[in-house]
Amino acid sequence: MTAPVLFDIPGPKARARIRIGTIIGSLLIAALVALVLIRLGSNGQLDGQRWAVLFDSRTGVPQTLGRALVNTLQVAAVGMVLATVIGLLLAAGRLSEHRFVRWLAGIYIEFFRAIPLLVVIFALYFVLPKFGVRPSPFQALAGGLTLYNSAVLAEIFRAGILSIDKGQSEAAYGLGMRKTQVMTQILLPQAIRRMLPVLIAQLVVLLKDSSLGFIISYFELLRGARSLVEFFTPRFGNEYTFQLYVAAGLIYIVINVLLSQLARYLEKRTRRSRKATAVQDVEASVDAPLGGSSTS
Numbered sequence: 001m002t003a004p005v006l007f008d009i010p011g012p013k014a015r016a017r018i019r020i021g022t023i024i025g026s027l028l029i030a031a032l033v034a035l036v037l038i039r040l041g042s043n044g045q046l047d048g049q050r051w052a053v054l055f056d057s058r059t060g061v062p063q064t065l066g067r068a069l070v071n072t073l074q075v076a077a078v079g080m081v082l083a084t085v086i087g088l089l090l091a092a093g094r095l096s097e098h099r100f101v102r103w104l105a106g107i108y109i110e111f112f113r114a115i116p117l118l119v120v121i122f123a124l125y126f127v128l129p130k131f132g133v134r135p136s137p138f139q140a141l142a143g144g145l146t147l148y149n150s151a152v153l154a155e156i157f158r159a160g161i162l163s164i165d166k167g168q169s170e171a172a173y174g175l176g177m178r179k180t181q182v183m184t185q186i187l188l189p190q191a192i193r194r195m196l197p198v199l200i201a202q203l204v205v206l207l208k209d210s211s212l213g214f215i216i217s218y219f220e221l222l223r224g225a226r227s228l229v230e231f232f233t234p235r236f237g238n239e240y241t242f243q244l245y246v247a248a249g250l251i252y253i254v255i256n257v258l259l260s261q262l263a264r265y266l267e268k269r270t271r272r273s274r275k276a277t278a279v280q281d282v283e284a285s286v287d288a289p290l291g292g293s294s295t296s
Helices: 012-042 048-052 061-094 099-114 117-131 137-162 166-174 179-216 221-236 241-272 274-287
Strands: none
Touching: 048 241, 061 099, 061 137, 061 179, 061 221, 061 241, 099 137, 117 137, 117 179, 137 179, 166 179, 179 221, 179 241, 221 241
C-alpha cells in the first residue's frame, strides 16, 4: 500500500529555482549578519574586554548567571512534570464516558487556555494573599506554568489519542482488555510517538515562559541579567548591558536546542525499541482482514 502523495515532486526546473532561491536567501541573511556585526564593531560592542566580564569570576557575573540558570531549570522542571501529569489526567477526563467528568475537565481546559499566563501568575501571587495564602515567587511561577500548560498539553494528548484508529481499541476490547489497559498499552504508546514533536515544542515554550518570573521578582535568567545590568550601570554606564542580555539569550537558546536534540534522540529510540515494534505488529494485525488473506 503506497502512501498518498501530498505534493508534486519538483522537476529539474523547479529544483533549479529552489536552489537559486536558497542561495539568494542565504546571501541576504549573510549580508544582514555582516551588517549587524559591522555596526556592533563600530560601537565597540565586539571588544574582547567587554565579553571577558562574562567569564571573570571576580566580577560575580558567572556566579550570578549560574544561580539564575539553576533557578530557571528548577521552576521549568517542576512545571513540566506537573503540567504533563495533570494534562494526561485532563485528557483522560475529556475522553471519559461520564458526562460530568468531561464537563469538569472541559471547563478547566477552556478556562486556563483562554487566560493569559501572565494574568494567572499575577492572580496566584497578588490575589491569593488576600485569602490568607501567600505563595513564594517560585510557587506562584510554577503554579502559573502548571495551570496554563496543563490545559494546553491536555488538548495535545487528547488529539494524539483520538488520532489512533478506532479499530485498534475495538480489537483490544474484543480481546477482553479493560479501558485502562487499552489506554496505557495500546493508545498512549502510539499517541506519544505522534505527539512527541508538538509536546517538546510546548515544553520549550514553557521553559521560555519561565522568564515571566521577572515580573514577580523570581530570580531567573532574565532577572539575573537585569540585576547585573543594574549593578554595572552606575559604575560603567551601559558598557556591559548588551553583553549581559546576549549571554542570557544564548543560554536560553542552548537549553532549547538541547531539549530539541533530546526529543529527536527519544523519537529515534522509540522507533527502534521493542515496544515500538510490538505496537507496529498490533497495528498490522488489526488492519489485516479477520478471515486471513482474501485470495480468490
